Each structure stands twice: as structure tokens, then as C-alpha cells.
Amino acid sequence: MxxxxxxxxxxxxxxxxxxxxxxxxxxxxxxxxxxxxxxxxxSKDYVIRVTFPVKYVNMPKDKLISNHLPQQMVLELKSSGFNLLNYKFKQQRETVLIDINDARFVSHNNYYIRSTNQLDKLTDQFESEVKVVSIFPDSIFINYNKKVSKRVPVKANISLDFDDQYQMADSVQIEPKFIEISGSSDVLSKIDSVQTAPVNLKKVSSTVFIKMEILKSPEYGQLELSHTSVQAKINVTKYTEAVQELSVEVENLPLGLMLKTFPDKVSVKYQVAFDDYGKINGSDFRVAVDYSKIEQGSNKLKVMILRSPKQVRSVKLSNDKVEFIIRKK
Structure with a gap:
């Protein structure tokens, strides 16, 4: 079994x-x-439509295109299936070049390029077995404006947050300070300066060197810049606090009178860079009251800082008002 x-x-x-x-x-x-x-x-020949990005070459240096040109073109390509597969499924397609010199005059500042006249030039940009048989759009219209230029200052759009006791030693240094911009006269008449893209720096405690991109506003259209970025230098130094005691002087005092303040001296407090600390003394400052500012019924006068050295900042008085008495000599 x-x-x-x-x-x-x-x-x-x-x-x-x-x-x-x-x-x-x-x-x-x-x-x-x-x-x-x-x-x-x-191995047989086919015709397919493929969209390509466009780049325009040989732009006239003394003119500006004022209208929007097509940034893509649809080309009908004829070739064997082997060759066309590469263009049909390729994600990153080559840019096709259109020569602006081929534009024909219509009227005034208006020109056009007949796409059919570009067939041979476009075919030359592909492999030898590939032929461009048609193009869309069939015409490209160009409107020219006269290009003008002007020189404008660059303004740094920068926000700084310093570490304790550190401050900027002087103003932000930009290189270059001026750039040349080119475009239509209507656009340039509205521009007096250009700004950099905003930059925020935190806890700064040393000198900074930074590359800053120039901000190109969309409303300015086809504006050309001689520089697309500038170099910025920010000198940073450590500061300390110092105090000087100063005698209060009197301004605009009439002859034959004597004005005495109480107190007759005030302290001036300021910040100064460590490197300049020993270079500053009381004679670099001058404080005073003004006799002509006396108000009826008041026995106080405002103390004014008439002079202070350029190396110091955040200058403050211990007393911004003092009492006074007036006597005849």
C-alpha cells in the first residue's frame, strides 16, 4: 500500500x-x-513635447527690458526613442539659450523674436541625432527702456546685542560704501540708497567681520547692481565706568554780579574704553549754568554739559539742577 x-x-x-x-x-x-x-x-523616430527653462543671452548693455519674457519654452523634439527617453524623464533639464541679438525692430522700443527662426540654433544645442521641429510660444516680444545709472550709499541693516561691558567702538564700516545701480529712470528716481538684508548678532564681545547681502526689493523690477554684497566691519571694545568732579561755571553773567551755585561742583559719570581710560581727565569736560535761563520765582538752574571728549559715551551728571544765589560784587 x-x-x-x-x-x-x-x-x-x-x-x-x-x-x-x-x-x-x-x-x-x-x-x-x-x-x-x-x-x-x-529605434524608430518619434516627436515629443518637452518644457525647458530659458536663458536670454547677448543683452544690450545700454538698454533695459521692461516687459516680462517667457522663462520656459515648449520644444517639439524629433529623434529615436532611445534619445528622447533621456529628455522625457530627466528631472533636471538643460537651459536653452535665446539670442537677443536676433530680435527684429517693430516700432519705437518694441522688438520681437520669431521662434521659428531659432530652430537651427536650438537644434545645435542638443545632441546631433535630436532635431527641434517646433517651438511654443512662436514669438517673443521685447520692450526696451533706456538704461541709466547712479551711485548710491549702502546702509547696513544690522542689530547688535553686546555682551556685558562691551560696546561698538565706532560706526559700522562698510566696503564699498557706495555702489552703482542701473535701471529705468522711473525706478532710479525713487531710490536714494540701498539696504543690506537684516542681520542680528547676539552677545558680541569682539570685532566682527561679516559679509552682508544687498537687499533687492521686488518693486524695483530689473534693477542691476554693481555689487550684490558688501563687507562690514564692526569694531568692538570693552568699556568701563569712570567719574570726574567738575566745577560749575556760569554763562551770560552780567557785569557787576556774582552767581554762586550750591553745590559748586558736580560729578560727571561716563563710559570709556579701557584703552582710553588713562587719556581722559577733568579738563576734557565743561559744565555750566546759564544766567539768562533764570525763571522768576525759582532758585534752581539746569546744569548743562558744554563739552565732553569724543571717546566717552553715556555721560550723566550727579546733579542736573543746582540752587543759586546772586550777589553784587
Whole structure:
């Protein structure tokens, strides 16, 4: 009994092996057939439409294009299937070049380029087996304006947050300080300066060198800049606080009178760079009250800072008002 079952199973197993071999042979032949069919199909010529980015070359130096030119063109390409597959499925397509010198005069500052006249030039930009048979749009219209230039200052748009006791030693130094801008006269008449893109610096405690991009506002259209960025230098130094005691002087005092203030001296407090600390003394400052500013019924006068050295900042008085008495000499 067992022997019969084994013989039956063995016969079925042989039939299965023969079936699998026939199936594999069939699939292999089918794959070869499909491959041969693809080779034959792709060797034939086809025409496909492909969109390409456009770059315009040989722009006139003394003119400005005032209208919007197409930034993409649809080209009909003719070639074998092998060659066209590369253009059909390629994600990053080559930029096609349009020569502005081929523009023909229409009237005044208006010109146009007939796309059909560009077929040979565009075909030359592709592989030898690829031919451009048509282009959309079929015409490109160009409006020119006269280009003018002017020199304008660059303003740094920068926000600084200094670490404790550190401050900017002087103004932000820009190089170059001026740039040349070119465009239509209508646009340039509205521009007196250009600004950099905003920059924020935190916890600054040393001199900073930074490249700053010049901000080109969209409303300015096709504005050309001689520089797209500038170099900025910010001198940073450490400051300390210092105090000087000064005698209060009197301004505009009439002859024959004497004015005495109480107190007769005030303290002036200021911040100064460490490097300049020893260079500053009391004689560099001058404080005074003005006799002509006396108000009726008041016995106080405002103390004014008439002079302070340029190296100091944040100058403050211990008393901004003092009492006074007037006597005859």
C-alpha cells in the first residue's frame, strides 16, 4: 500500500518538475521577445513635447527690458526613442539659450523674436541625432527702456546685542560704501540708497567681520547692481565706568554780579574704553549754568554739559539742577 502511494507521489513530482521547466522556458522566451520588441520600437523616430527653462543671452548693455519674457519654452523634439527617453524623464533639464541679438525692430522700443527662426540654433544645442521641429510660444516680444545709472550709499541693516561691558567702538564700516545701480529712470528716481538684508548678532564681545547681502526689493523690477554684497566691519571694545568732579561755571553773567551755585561742583559719570581710560581727565569736560535761563520765582538752574571728549559715551551728571544765589560784587 505504502509502495503504491510513494510511486504515485513520485510520478506527480516528475510531472510538476516538467511543468516548471516549461513555464520557465516560456517566460524566458517572452522576456526575450519583449526586449527585442522594445529595441525595435525605440529605434524608430518619434516627436515629443518637452518644457525647458530659458536663458536670454547677448543683452544690450545700454538698454533695459521692461516687459516680462517667457522663462520656459515648449520644444517639439524629433529623434529615436532611445534619445528622447533621456529628455522625457530627466528631472533636471538643460537651459536653452535665446539670442537677443536676433530680435527684429517693430516700432519705437518694441522688438520681437520669431521662434521659428531659432530652430537651427536650438537644434545645435542638443545632441546631433535630436532635431527641434517646433517651438511654443512662436514669438517673443521685447520692450526696451533706456538704461541709466547712479551711485548710491549702502546702509547696513544690522542689530547688535553686546555682551556685558562691551560696546561698538565706532560706526559700522562698510566696503564699498557706495555702489552703482542701473535701471529705468522711473525706478532710479525713487531710490536714494540701498539696504543690506537684516542681520542680528547676539552677545558680541569682539570685532566682527561679516559679509552682508544687498537687499533687492521686488518693486524695483530689473534693477542691476554693481555689487550684490558688501563687507562690514564692526569694531568692538570693552568699556568701563569712570567719574570726574567738575566745577560749575556760569554763562551770560552780567557785569557787576556774582552767581554762586550750591553745590559748586558736580560729578560727571561716563563710559570709556579701557584703552582710553588713562587719556581722559577733568579738563576734557565743561559744565555750566546759564544766567539768562533764570525763571522768576525759582532758585534752581539746569546744569548743562558744554563739552565732553569724543571717546566717552553715556555721560550723566550727579546733579542736573543746582540752587543759586546772586550777589553784587
Amino acid at each position: 505504502r509502495s503504491g502511494i510513494f510511486k504515485t507521489y513520485k510520478g506527480m513530482n516528475k510531472d510538476g518538475v516538467r511543468f516548471n521547466r516549461r513555464m520557465i522556458t516560456f517566460l524566458f522566451c517572452m522576456l526575450i521577445s519583449v526586449f527585442i520588441w522594445l529595441l525595435m520600437a525605440l
